[in-house]
Structures are given as C-alpha cells and as structure tokens.
Amino acid sequence: MKRTFLAALAALAMSGAAYADTIKIGVVGPFSGPFALQGKNFKAGIDAYMAVNGSKVGDDDIEIIYRDVPQADPAQSKALAQELVVKEGVQYLAGFYFTPDAMAVTPLLEQANVPLVIMNAATSAIVTKSPLVVRTSFTTWQTSTPIAKVAKDAGVSKVISVVSDYGPGVDAENAFKAGFEAAGGQVVEAIRMPLATNDFSPIMQRIKDSGAEGVFAFLPSGPTTLGFVKAYNENGLKSGGIKFFAPGDLTQESDLPALGEAALGIQTTFHYAVSHDSPENKAFVEAASKAIGNPAELSFPSIGAYDGMHVIYKMIEATGGEQDAQKAVDAVKGLAWTSPRGPVSIDPESRHITQNIYLREVAKADDGTYYNKEVQTFEKQGDPGLAAVK
Amino acid sequence: MQTVLSIAIDALAYGMVLFVISIGLSVTMGLMRVVNLAHGAFAMIGGYIASYAARDLGLAYGFAIVLAVFGTILIAIPIERLLYRRIYGAPELTQVLMTIGITFCIIGIANYVFGPTLKTVPLPPQLQGSVDLGFRAIATHRLFAILCGLAVALALWYAIEKTAFGVKLRASVDNAAMAAALGVRTEIVYAVSFAVAVGLAAFGGVVGAELLPVEPYYALRYMVTFLVVVSVGGAGSIPGALLACLLLGGIDTTGRYLMPEFGEFFFYLAVIAIICVFPRGLAGRAKG
Numbered sequence A: 001m002k003r004t005f006l007a008a009l010a011a012l013a014m015s016g017a018a019y020a021d022t023i024k025i026g027v028v029g030p031f032s033g034p035f036a037l038q039g040k041n042f043k044a045g046i047d048a049y050m051a052v053n054g055s056k057v058g059d060d061d062i063e064i065i066y067r068d069v070p071q072a073d074p075a076q077s078k079a080l081a082q083e084l085v086v087k088e089g090v091q092y093l094a095g096f097y098f099t100p101d102a103m104a105v106t107p108l109l110e111q112a113n114v115p116l117v118i119m120n121a122a123t124s125a126i127v128t129k130s131p132l133v134v135r136t137s138f139t140t141w142q143t144s145t146p147i148a149k150v151a152k153d154a155g156v157s158k159v160i161s162v163v164s165d166y167g168p169g170v171d172a173e174n175a176f177k178a179g180f181e182a183a184g185g186q187v188v189e190a191i192r193m194p195l196a197t198n199d200f201s202p203i204m205q206r207i208k209d210s211g212a213e214g215v216f217a218f219l220p221s222g223p224t225t226l227g228f229v230k231a232y233n234e235n236g237l238k239s240g241g242i243k244f245f246a247p248g249d250l251t252q253e254s255d256l257p258a259l260g261e262a263a264l265g266i267q268t269t270f271h272y273a274v275s276h277d278s279p280e281n282k283a284f285v286e287a288a289s290k291a292i293g294n295p296a297e298l299s300f301p302s303i304g305a306y307d308g309m310h311v312i313y314k315m316i317e318a319t320g321g322e323q324d325a326q327k328a329v330d331a332v333k334g335l336a337w338t339s340p341r342g343p344v345s346i347d348p349e350s351r352h353i354t355q356n357i358y359l360r361e362v363a364k365a366d367d368g369t370y371y372n373k374e375v376q377t378f379e380k381q382g383d384p385g386l387a388a389v390k
Numbered sequence B: 001m002q003t004v005l006s007i008a009i010d011a012l013a014y015g016m017v018l019f020v021i022s023i024g025l026s027v028t029m030g031l032m033r034v035v036n037l038a039h040g041a042f043a044m045i046g047g048y049i050a051s052y053a054a055r056d057l058g059l060a061y062g063f064a065i066v067l068a069v070f071g072t073i074l075i076a077i078p079i080e081r082l083l084y085r086r087i088y089g090a091p092e093l094t095q096v097l098m099t100i101g102i103t104f105c106i107i108g109i110a111n112y113v114f115g116p117t118l119k120t121v122p123l124p125p126q127l128q129g130s131v132d133l134g135f136r137a138i139a140t141h142r143l144f145a146i147l148c149g150l151a152v153a154l155a156l157w158y159a160i161e162k163t164a165f166g167v168k169l170r171a172s173v174d175n176a177a178m179a180a181a182l183g184v185r186t187e188i189v190y191a192v193s194f195a196v197a198v199g200l201a202a203f204g205g206v207v208g209a210e211l212l213p214v215e216p217y218y219a220l221r222y223m224v225t226f227l228v229v230v231s232v233g234g235a236g237s238i239p240g241a242l243l244a245c246l247l248l249g250g251i252d253t254t255g256r257y258l259m260p261e262f263g264e265f266f267f268y269l270a271v272i273a274i275i276c277v278f279p280r281g282l283a284g285r286a287k288g
Helices: A002-015 A033-053 A074-086 A099-112 A124-128 A140-153 A167-182 A201-210 A223-234 A253-263 A279-292 A301-319 A325-332 A385-389 B002-030 B039-056 B061-087 B092-114 B140-162 B164-174 B176-181 B186-210 B223-233 B238-258 B265-277
Strands: A022-029 A060-068 A092-095 A116-118 A133-135 A158-164 A186-193 A214-218 A243-247 A267-270 A336-339 A342-346 A353-364 A370-381 B130-132 B137-139
Touching (some): A022 A033, A074 A099, A099 A116, A124 A385, A140 A267, A140 A353, A140 A370, A167 A214, A201 A223, B002 B223, B039 B186, B137 B140, B140 B164, B164 B186, B223 B265
Parallel strands (some): A158 A186
Antiparallel strands (some): A267 A353, A342 A353
C-alpha cells in the first residue's frame, strides 16, 4: 500500500514541474444553469487571450481544464478544485464567479502549491485569506465608492440606499454610505430587499416616501435588474426627478437590450464597458466576440478572465514552467500593463487589481442599440473595502 | 391613508398577474389531478413566442398574444399525447418526476435556441407609460393585467359552471369510467382542458412578462410561487385562486413596503397559517 502511494507520488512529481511540457490551468465557474452566461464570458475572455497571444508560453503548451459549479456551492467548488489539483495536476487555479466558492478554495492553495487567480468574485476579504490569491476583476467596494462622489457632485445630498440582501449587496450599501458621508451627504434610509423580489412597486413607494433626492441601488445582474429599473420608471420616480445611482452590475451589456429605453440616462460606475474606446479594447472585443459567438452576450466577466490569463502567462514566464506558487505570485506583484479596460496594475500589498473606474451613462447608439457611454474617469482606484474588513 | 391605498393598488396589480399565470395550473391540478410542474415552462414558451413575434417579426402586441397562446398549445399537443396521457391518474411522485424532467428539457432547449439573455415583449404605445390615479401613478400595463385577470376569471367560471362542456369536464374528473359509460369522450375532454390550461399559462407568461421577465430559468424560478397560490386557493377552484392571489399579493406587498428586511417571512407565515386552517386550500374540494 505504502509503496503504491510512494510510486504514485513519484509519478506525480515527475509529471509535474521539470518534465512538463503542458501546463494545465483549472478554471472553475458557472458554465451551466442560471449563471451560464457569466461562465460563457469567462471562456470567451480566456479564448480571446489565447487567440491573440498564442497557446504557448516559452516551450510550454497551455491547457485549460474547465469545471462547472452552476450556483454558489462552496463544498462542490472545493471538491472540484481538489480534483483539479490532485487528479489533473493543474499548476494554476482560476475563474470563480461567486465569493463563497473562492473562499472555500483558499485553504487548499498553500499545500497544493498552486496560485489562485480570481476572475470575478468581488468581496474584498478574499485576498486576505491566502497570500497566493491574485484578483483581476474588481470589488463591489471599488466600483461603488466613486458613485458616491458622483451623486454628491450632482447636487444630491439625501440618498436612500436599496440593495439586495446578500453579501455583495451589503458591501455596496456600506461602500456607498462610507463614500457618501465622507463627501458630506446623508443616507436617509437603507433598505435591504430579499433576493427573490419580483415586484418592486412597494419599494419604489418607500423611496418616494423617504423624501430622498436620489436612490443608490445594487442588485445582482440578471432578471431582477429589469424589474427594478422598470418599476423605477413606471412609478414616476424618474419623472419625479429622483436620481438613480448604481455600480455597473445593474447595466451590464448583456442586459441592456432588454432594459432598453427604461435604462436610458442611468449613471453607473464600473471598471469596464464593452464600449471603452481604446485600440486594446477594439482588439479584445473583436477576439472575444468571435469566441462567444453572439457579441450581444459579451459582458464584464470576460475582461476579468482576459486579464487573469495575462497574469497567469506572466507567472508561467517568471517561473519557467516550474511549479512554484509563491515565486509565481511574487513575480506579478506590482505588475503593470495596459488592459483593454485601461491602465491596470497588481497592488503588491493586497494582490488586488488597481484600475480606473469609469462613470458611464446608458446611451443610445446610432444603430438603435444601447450602450454604456463612459463620461468620466476615476484614475488608479484601489480597493477601499480592504480597510473596512481589517 | 394614501399609503394604504397605494399598497392596495400594488397588491391588486401583483395579485392579478399571479392569478393570470397560476390559474392554468389550478385547472390542471384540481380538475385533471396532474401535478404539472412544467406549468412555468409553458408560460415561458408563451413569453418567448410573443417576444419573438413582437420584437423580431415586428407584429402587433395583440397578435403576438394570440400567436403565443396558440403556438404554445400547438407545442403542448404532442407533449400531451405522448407524455401526459401516461400519467393521468398515476401516483403524484411519478407525475412530479416526469413534469420536472419536461421542465429541465424545455429550459435546455430554450437556452439553446434563444440564448441565456433576458427577452422582453415590447408593449404597444397604448400600454406604455403610466396613468395618474390622483394620489399616485401606476403603470398602464398593470391596469391591463388587472383587466385580463378579471376577464380570465369570469370566462373560466362561466365555462366550467355554466356550459355543457363544463358539466362533462366535472363529470370526467369525478368519475372518468362512469362519464365514459354515459357517452362522454373523456379523452377529448382531457385534451381540451389541457390545451386551455396551457393556453392560459402562455397568456399569463406574456401579460406578466413585465413583472417576471422571460429567460430560460423562468420555468423554475417562479414555480414555488405558482404552486403556493394553487395550494392556498385550493386546486381547481377559480374563486379560491383569485382570493389566494389577492390575499398573498396583499400580504407580500404590505410586508415588502413596511419591513423589506424580513423578506418573504410574512408571505410564507401566511401560507403556513392558511394551510393549517384550510388543509385543502381556501376553497378546496374534498377528494372525490
């Protein structure tokens, strides 16, 4: 028994590191189920990066192995990550759409000697759970803080905050409150609504009754967003002059065709808009649209995945294909490059991405489609949420 | 006072949308004794057809509704002949397993054909915008949904209680063998009522699309709500379903307005309380 185990261990060691000519990257994300669109975006970002930069780093071939966790499921996520490390022998773990899934995997990293590159999960605390975590997406704090300043600058001093009652919603509520009060504004009321809310009319009535001049909202992207924005229009809040502020999750590109006219003029702050005007982004959108098939489905997780792949390629370059998680992570600390979303860098302290946050407004293009038009840039934003969790 | 009126209006609108979508399920469960978990899937198919007709083909809204209702029935007929016919009178577990399987198939097909993004049914200009009621504004399409709900309730009540077909249907449900012996073609009666139930689902899917947007997981996302309405109202009873929808809509809306932090606590508390007092629902019939 012991001998078989040793033999297996030896085989594992031989197949890893030194003799490796294929480096495997395990990507965990929602590839089926209600969030399949976001997983599809992961895949589009990864495929786009490999189409542009080739599927080789040095002499080593890169192979991506996908594992599906349809809904937030920490136990399954951990089991799949374990399987990827032990059975498939992956040198890098990446992906992760939901925070709990990413959190569940962090305890494995050190022993497995594997870095984790997070391509979406947006709760600040994840990077503090292991020194081997690098994040290339955003945090809710990061995208929700600048909108507080926007609201104040627009002459609004009393705001009611309305968020979905779950982790990121609470994050958004706290981030906005901190930012808005620092700017001298007042949050008159904070409402948390259940995730399964279908009818938002009563909430809109509540907003009206609160006497606020503006509303800050956070809901997960998808069907509920549509109901919320429509209710905002139909209950006379828009015509009543109550301003609408939100992070960009609410107006993600794949929801815009459905939101349409109702979303026109809504201001959001976010790290990426598919419409971002730069040569890097043009190249990215072209490659990613090809990878995803239908360009209308392209949305923000694709950019997290694209830059995540960039970070992993740099890690592989730095380690020469050897499996050395710490060295790989150290190599990308402070790494700066021009991403399709603009100039970005990995903060050496937190290992979270420092990036521009853009203020966007939903606008109608000449061809009748709707897009997020970038109107203002907040340069080099770190993650204010880390200070809050410490 | 204004707040009370305001809540009442919202509750009425939400309740009626629920009613239009759920009443078809009440018919299948109560009159045909089939636990049809695929009901939401049929509503979703209706929504997709209407969205395709109105958005991509540019047809008028009314025409899109008609197309959605009959298109969904056309799709449902082979499903009824090949699959549902086998589970009439089967144990509930068999019915649940098969209909949930159908639901997953439809979700997969919808995802493949229409993609995972949200689809909307564009409203005609007459239904867009909002109406000022004096003390508050309400969306015009909500008023339309309220009217549709009332019309459906009246028409169904008339068809089941007052027409010859309604008599045959009630006879077939109570005792299929005896009804057949008396010359009622039970197969046809069942097929027609199934088609009506599916058509109502599709109709509800289209009319309610503003509140419950159409996307592949529609079929599962709102299933619990539909089932709750039917069990609280009492399967097969139209006044029961109407009462349940208004009651639950009212409780849900009030709870959400006054204490949104408690989420659906009051909604389910009310459901538990009602089911404790009326195990067969508000207007349930005793098992025949």
